[in-house]
Amino acid sequence: MEYDELLSLMQTRRTIRALKTDPIPDEAVEKILEAARWAPTGFNMQPNEFIVVKDEALRKEIKRVVDDYKNNDFYPMEATREEWQGHPWTMATHGTHDLPLAPVFIVFCGDTRRRVGLPMAARYSRQKGDSIFESSLSNAFIFAWLAAHSLGLASCPISAVKYPKLQGLVKHILNLPDYIWVYDILMIAESEMDPGGKLTRPLAEMTHQDRAKDDEFMDEETLRKQIKKLRAGNVARHGEAGQ
DSSP, X not given: OOXXXXXXXXXXXXXXXXXXXXXXXXXXXXXXXXXXXXXXXXXXXXXXXXXXXXXXXXXXXXXHHHHHHIIIIIHHHHTTSXXXXXXXXXXXXXXXXXXXXXXXXXXXXXXGGGGGGSOHHHHTOHHHHHHHHHHHHHHHHHHHHHHHHHTTOEEEEOGGGXXXXXXXXXXXXXXXXXXXXXXXXXXXXXXXXXXXXXXXXXHHHHOOOSXXXXXXXXXXXXXXXXXXXXXXXXXXXXXXXXX
């Protein structure tokens, strides 16, 4: 693949929340997982475990607990948002936070027992060990996300599964042992929409050379204006496409 092809793949990837329920071929799912298998992992400990959930009852149960969590916890937390960021999301303005029932949920997990193979300095440092472990899982996740896009498929993460309540409930639904940690869930489906463009910061704004100057980074007022603008863009696409 040429660089321009790779860049185009990255530039056109989107989070799609308007998903069809049509089945996804097993071959496509296998290709996505094969791409994820080759993602780099810390010290090649390969902690990744992939759970492909196609069973409708299981998908509905995961959807139910995530929807319940978001509708009862997400909006109350949003009400505490600082006023300068603009209006918080509310159920009245954005409706319920229900997930689409995609035909395939890929649950990205990590086997925490594999941390024992890390260098001793990392093994006995919770912060460093956790960082290496989670980075390994995130690499596989983004490899899979890009692979799905390369196959013309839409995808959407269920990152809320990291919260303790959902972590416990999803692990119970899927009968996962204590040493397996659920990193994220990627829903795979055909898209029901054209996701459109994406607000991105210019490269020159986020690139720095050598030692930073005292005024190298964005001032607080400009930063707040940009955050407000980016939030407004996300709100406009809420329920359809995201980042």
